[in-house]
Amino acid sequence: MHVELLCTGDELVTGLITDTNSPWFEARLFELGVKVERVHLVGDVHPDITHALLETALRADVVLVSGGLGPTSDDFTLECAAAAAGVPLVEEARALEWLEERYRSRGLTLSPSARRMARIPQGAEVVRNPAGSAPMVILRLGRCQLFFVPGVPREYRALAEGEVLPRIRALLEQEPGRAYRAFRLLRTVGVPESQLDARVAPLHPLHPQVVFGFRTHAPENHVKLMATASSQAEADAALASASSACRALLGSALFGVDGEEYTQVLARLLTQAGATLATAESCTGGLIAQQLTEVSGASAFFIGGAVSYSEKMKQAWVGVPAEVLERHTAVSRQTAEAMAEGVRAACGSTYGLSVTGYAGPTGGTAEDPVGTVYCALARQGHPTRCERYALSGDRDRVRLFAASSALELLRQALLSGGTAG
Amino acid sequence: MHVELLCTGDELVTGLITDTNSPWFEARLFELGVKVERVHLVGDVHPDITHALLETALRADVVLVSGGLGPTSDDFTLECAAAAAGVPLVEEARALEWLEERYRSRGLTLSPSARRMARIPQGAEVVRNPAGSAPMVILRLGRCQLFFVPGVPREYRALAEGEVLPRIRALLEQEPGRAYRAFRLLRTVGVPESQLDARVAPLHPLHPQVVFGFRTHAPENHVKLMATASSQAEADAALASASSACRALLGSALFGVDGEEYTQVLARLLTQAGATLATAESCTGGLIAQQLTEVSGASAFFIGGAVSYSEKMKQAWVGVPAEVLERHTAVSRQTAEAMAEGVRAACGSTYGLSVTGYAGPTGGTAEDPVGTVYCALARQGHPTRCERYALSGDRDRVRLFAASSALELLRQALLSGGTAG
CATH class of the missing domain: 3.40.980.10 (MoaB/Mog-like domain)
Incomplete structure (x- = not known):
């Protein structure tokens, strides 16, 4: 029709x-x-x-x-x-x-x-x-x-x-031979759109009843699957088959389907693990805490977030030693690790998550230009994990992807059994 | 064309x-x-x-x-x-x-x-x-x-x-006989759209070349002025006249024109006053800090923000006394004031700004139902000012308007010479 x-x-x-x-x-x-x-x-x-x-x-x-x-x-x-x-x-x-x-x-x-x-x-x-x-x-x-x-x-x-x-x-x-459709959105983070397409492309010929589409919704990228068949049961089956093939290919980059929001998924993982969280943010300025607390009932797992925008508050609220700041600067692996460990200790939470970086447009150094972000995840009794990211785009985009990268550190740790290391 | x-x-x-x-x-x-x-x-x-x-x-x-x-x-x-x-x-x-x-x-x-x-x-x-x-x-x-x-x-x-x-x-x-237009957006906060319309309506007959429009962009409401004339100079003059008449009517509810963003305006006022700011947020979960740090160069005035989502961190980071929490609960005038004063003292900033409330959908009490928000502004040597707001709408909307109400406390204080009281 x-x-x-x-x-x-x-x-x-x-x-x-x-x-x-x-x-x-x-x-x-x-x-x-x-x-x-x-x-x-x-x-x-x-x-x-x-x-x-x-x-x-x-x-x-x-x-x-x-x-x-x-x-x-x-x-x-x-x-x-x-x-x-x-x-x-x-x-x-x-x-x-x-x-x-x-x-x-x-x-x-x-x-x-x-x-x-x-x-x-x-x-x-x-x-x-x-x-x-x-x-x-x-x-x-x-x-x-x-x-x-x-x-x-x-x-x-x-x-x-x-x-x-x-x-x-x-x-x-009344339509003879009408087409029936079934639809699914596979939501991923951490995989650029073109890589997503390339990764999924080999599936196209194996699923002729399914159309593969892509959508960017920064920082996420979505695969859109639409199956068409001459009965609803057939369309559903074609969709289920393509969907599980995609799942296998995408692995843990796939965080949810259809209307599942990222922070809801993360909140569920934290709740299932019986874990609590505290955050220490510098360049993201509260974006991570704000995203986490969009979820109703966040107080069950979110203890507190420090937006330690100045060196003073990095020391006072999350206990980054003055000599770390002096020797390695506020944007460094060492500071990120000290922030994550310090906020975890201050809040007594299972996890401590931190971000520090240069969101731009000014700032940065020769080794760590604008867009450089360090994220760290601390957990008591486990080694603290820290990652460096080189992000591109304007201030808003760097902040958005910095927050997403930090949350991904946590989600991947929760998926692999909760160990931070 | x-x-x-x-x-x-x-x-x-x-x-x-x-x-x-x-x-x-x-x-x-x-x-x-x-x-x-x-x-x-x-x-x-x-x-x-x-x-x-x-x-x-x-x-x-x-x-x-x-x-x-x-x-x-x-x-x-x-x-x-x-x-x-x-x-x-x-x-x-x-x-x-x-x-x-x-x-x-x-x-x-x-x-x-x-x-x-x-x-x-x-x-x-x-x-x-x-x-x-x-x-x-x-x-x-x-x-x-x-x-x-x-x-x-x-x-x-x-x-x-x-x-x-x-x-x-x-x-x-290159087109002959074209109409010339001039356009201005007057940006306000704190005035509902219908009130804005009623307030501006008497101006319509006085400015026949100008069309008055309205636009809601929560939490802001905008008046759109469009002047049409047969030359650019005439259109500009008609716009300028209508625009200054509106300004006189709107007073300090008008915070900026055209592309001026709220947080940029606030950042400019803080910088002009040589003032610094610290925030303590509960129900807004970092939204205020995140908005303030969207502005490049925010580190010049923003010292730190505590997202004290638990009672524990309200005590540890911003020094709310346990007896205040016990006697008045975390959502109260007393807690909001203690948060604002506490975060100001912890950060050593000119101003301390706080929010606590029930964003919903669950929570609230008979006297303070979901949507109740307390915002406080502290300044050394001045009485702390606290306001109670009864906000409507879903969780996202309550959080958005709670953040806006808090920032407005600060902006109005800065406009009236910087005194908090």
């Missing part, structure tokens, strides 16, 4: 509003195995809307048209629809009744401009709007069905969910 | 990603007096992209095409462009050089898949990407110029701002 979405309104093409209706509806359709072919945003311009209606109707089986159904002078989507269909606008008796009822129940009388909402293209069908005034309108152009709904998110969603999706579902039932 | 935007990628038509690039670019164009005619989102389907390229090129003077320029197998926008233009893809020497340079500087070798990014439609022009690997490509189809940029927001914005907009501006210079 070929579905397109057409959203009208000047606010959508001048940057005033971001269209969040379409992604929501796309995701609902995708669950039914329907991938939207195209989304169009068009301003409030008569011939542009009329043209877009005719053009999408030529290609699509179903078009969901939103916006421009209200009572004001810039609401003229149904006029364009009538022009496209070559029919006049007529007042629909039932639609008028619903409007009068709605206005009466609120102690209002129907103004002439509000009454315009009952005018629809001749021969079209109306459906009551449970969340607002303007009714939904269904119009047929050739083999295409166009559904017109308001653009207000609450009304859009009520009608799309309650009226449009059931009709699409019914149409799908 | 007729401009259309074409965004490619399955993630855009399956609800995985909301297109935020287009609204940003639309707004930038609108400042130049150009309203985008149409935005298209198309999935990763060869004939669909090729068809959309041809169709938009027939109508438009300029098309900005984004996505599908990367190194992976689902990146084939330029193949579609070559098909649309009826030319082969060829390896571009300069683009290859830029790629090799970029990979070499990161200690990587160019893989065959990454090398694909140097292949462009024959006869097209390349422009170096300052923020990523894939170059921008400019292709002419008939009278239309198509600009191809990556979909990654950072790269999209760098190229759209630095390379596409200047070319569009140059084209506009």
Whole structure:
């Protein structure tokens, strides 16, 4: 089934509003195995809307048209629809009744401009709007069905969910040889997108029913798997097979699937291990602590975080010896290790995690230029582990990847049985 | 000038990603007096992209095409462009050089898949990407110029701002009888959008050449002023007049204009006052420290931040007396004040700023339900000031507004001459 979405309104093409209706509806359709072919945003311009209606109707089986159904002078989507269909606008008796009822129940009388909402293209069908005034309108152009709904998110969603999706579902039932889809997102950290592609590429010919896609969501990279088959069971099986083949290839770089967030996964690992955590941050300035505490219930494992931005506080809060700072500077393996060990001791936690580095744009030395970051993980009774990273990009990016690198040290340690070394 | 935007990628038509690039670019164009005619989102389907390229090129003077320029197998926008233009893809020497340079500087070798990014439609022009690997490509189809940029927001914005907009501006210079626009964003915190609208509404009839708009960008609310006139000087004058009338109405709720970020403004105020700062955070978990240290050079005024997530660390790092915690609990006026005073003393800073509260979704008491937040500001020789806030929304929103409320305590104190009380 070929579905397109057409959203009208000047606010959508001048940057005033971001269209969040379409992604929501796309995701609902995708669950039914329907991938939207195209989304169009068009301003409030008569011939542009009329043209877009005719053009999408030529290609699509179903078009969901939103916006421009209200009572004001810039609401003229149904006029364009009538022009496209070559029919006049007529007042629909039932639609008028619903409007009068709605206005009466609120102690209002129907103004002439509000009454315009009952005018629809001749021969079209109306459906009551449970969340607002303007009714939904269904119009047929050739083999295409166009559904017109308001653009207000609450009304859009009520009608799309309650009226449009059931009709699409019914149409799908009648399709011979319809395609069924199954979808999975594999979330990784620590592997660049191009390496991810290269690593997964050998799987393509082995899984012909599956499309492999990639998405960067810094600091993460995701593999997108979409299986298509002639039954849901077959699509699910193809997806499961490709998914487990990917898992085997990606190993511990894969941290979660679909909606699993990194910090949630890490919180679960810490909880399962019965472990607690303390952090000492320099260049990331609190980013790690902030990410960890996004998780509700973080107080069960997170004891405290020191943002020891000055040398003074590196000594006072996390006990980095003055001679380490003097001899090796604040950005060094020795300082990172002392920070991790010091914050662990101060907080009495299972793990101590630290970061120090040059986030830029200024700072750095010849040996340790901007982007150099040291991360250390301490655990009582185990050797402290420290890694050096050479990160690229601007200040925000260095901080983001520094935080991610530090958290990865911890996650990998937890996966390998909890030993830091 | 007729401009259309074409965004490619399955993630855009399956609800995985909301297109935020287009609204940003639309707004930038609108400042130049150009309203985008149409935005298209198309999935990763060869004939669909090729068809959309041809169709938009027939109508438009300029098309900005984004996505599908990367190194992976689902990146084939330029193949579609070559098909649309009826030319082969060829390896571009300069683009290859830029790629090799970029990979070499990161200690990587160019893989065959990454090398694909140097292949462009024959006869097209390349422009170096300052923020990523894939170059921008400019292709002419008939009278239309198509600009191809990556979909990654950072790269999209760098190229759209630095390379596409200047070319569009140059084209506009040649257009006769164009309208001139002037634009200003007034950034506020602490005033709800509806109040902002009501406060500014009396100005509308006094400034007929200016359109007043509003934008929520939590925790900030912005007033957008757009003046239109037949010359740039007239537009600038109308804007300046409306802008100063707004300033007078908004007072100290207005913290900056246009691109001025909140933390930059705060950093400047601290620096001008010769003051330093330390923070103690509980429910915000490091968010305040992280925001402050986003500013390059933050070490000049930021001494340290304690994320004292446990009672233990509230005592150890910021010296909250055990009896205060026992008698008043960790979420109380007394604890917030002790945290602010304690962290100021520990760091020896001019100011100490603290937050404690219930971010939810669990926790809270009958008197202090979820959303209750106490913020305190301490300064040596001045009385400590503490405010209680009742915030609504989910955990993320409570944390965001808690951080903002705390920082506002500090900013207002700095504006009124630096006294905390």
